[in-house]
Amino acid sequence: MPASPFPAVLLETAGLCKNFRGLKALRDHALRVAPGEILGVIGPNGSGKSTLFNVITGFSPPSAGRVCLNGIEVTGWRPDAIVRQGIARTFQGSRLFKALTAAENIEAAAQLALRPGLFSTLLRPPGYRRRTDEIVAIGQQMLDLVGLGKWGDRRAGDLPYGAQRRLEIARAMATKPKLLMLDEPAAGLNTHETAELMTLIRQLRELYGVAVIIVEHDMDLIGTLCERIQVLAQGTVIGEGSFAAIQDNIRVREAYLGHD
Numbered sequence: 001m002p003a004s005p006f007p008a009v010l011l012e013t014a015g016l017c018k019n020f021r022g023l024k025a026l027r028d029h030a031l032r033v034a035p036g037e038i039l040g041v042i043g044p045n046g047s048g049k050s051t052l053f054n055v056i057t058g059f060s061p062p063s064a065g066r067v068c069l070n071g072i073e074v075t076g077w078r079p080d081a082i083v084r085q086g087i088a089r090t091f092q093g094s095r096l097f098k099a100l101t102a103a104e105n106i107e108a109a110a111q112l113a114l115r116p117g118l119f120s121t122l123l124r125p126p127g128y129r130r131r132t133d134e135i136v137a138i139g140q141q142m143l144d145l146v147g148l149g150k151w152g153d154r155r156a157g158d159l160p161y162g163a164q165r166r167l168e169i170a171r172a173m174a175t176k177p178k179l180l181m182l183d184e185p186a187a188g189l190n191t192h193e194t195a196e197l198m199t200l201i202r203q204l205r206e207l208y209g210v211a212v213i214i215v216e217h218d219m220d221l222i223g224t225l226c227e228r229i230q231v232l233a234q235g236t237v238i239g240e241g242s243f244a245a246i247q248d249n250i251r252v253r254e255a256y257l258g259h260d
């Protein structure tokens with residue numbers, strides 16, 4: 001694996017495998033992501049990108065290997081514990097609470113990260129009120145950030161599609177992640193919305209120092225935004241480097257770019 005141009009390591013996977021009965025969806029995966037880095041993961045359909053996200057974020061336990069965040073091994077942890085450790089994600093399809101308002105969607109996520117717990121909710125000890133205020137403030141801050149500041153009271157399900165996708169990112173950011181993982185964030189967006197999305201992702205890194213891993217089929221977005229790209233095919237890493245380097249990589253061309 002080529003060395004990362006960033007010296008520090010935030011996320012590290014090693015020997016990561018995921019088998020579904022006979023199918024090896026992920027084989028001996030290894031990756032290092034630095035704080036604040038924007039990394040793209042690309043590959044043909046079925047190459048293991050979503051499986052990688054699921055294994056890192058605790059939605060699917062790996063068959064072998066390890067995942068470490070800031071030197072702490074989080075392999076096999078529950079998704080909520082991984083969120084509290086500092087990894088947040090979005091999904092390919094929307095997983096918003098459609099009947100809740102935009103603000104409530106974000107506040108629910110902030111609550112998970114701040115962990116008020118049943119005790120606090122029932123007994124409301126000193127500090128409870130402050131924490132509730134903090135959650136509402138985070139919610140508004142995140143809505144403003146993604147351009148939905150005036151839409152907090154709208155039902156999430158009533159928002160236009162592009163706004164729902166931005167709300168998903170706001171919800172993930174409300175957990176104050178060190179690493180944000182976006183699964184096909186530009187899917188279904190038009191050119192203008194995709195450009196806005198790229199600006200937003202850069203802002204998130206600048207304002208919060210968050211590292212971002214993006215799975216995306218939109219090669220313009222990947223080439224414009226990502227400092228480094230990892231390419232998967234049939235669950236295996238077949239290339240890694242700058243956009244120019246992976247375009248020149250013969251294995252990548254054969255497995256992926258040649259299919260355009």
Ligand SMILES: Nc1ncnc2c1ncn2[C@@H]1O[C@H](COP(=O)(O)OP(=O)(O)OP(=O)(O)O)[C@@H](O)[C@H]1O
Pocket residue numbers: 020023025043044045046047048049050051052
């Ligand atoms: N829960 C599951 N049970 C069985 N097989 C699965 C499961 N999830 C994924 N797979 C298989 O694992 C392989 C990798 O799938 P994955 O969804 O990770 O690919 P992907 O690169 O994200 O694809 P796409 O670009 O189409 O989203 C595929 O062959 C898929 O059919």
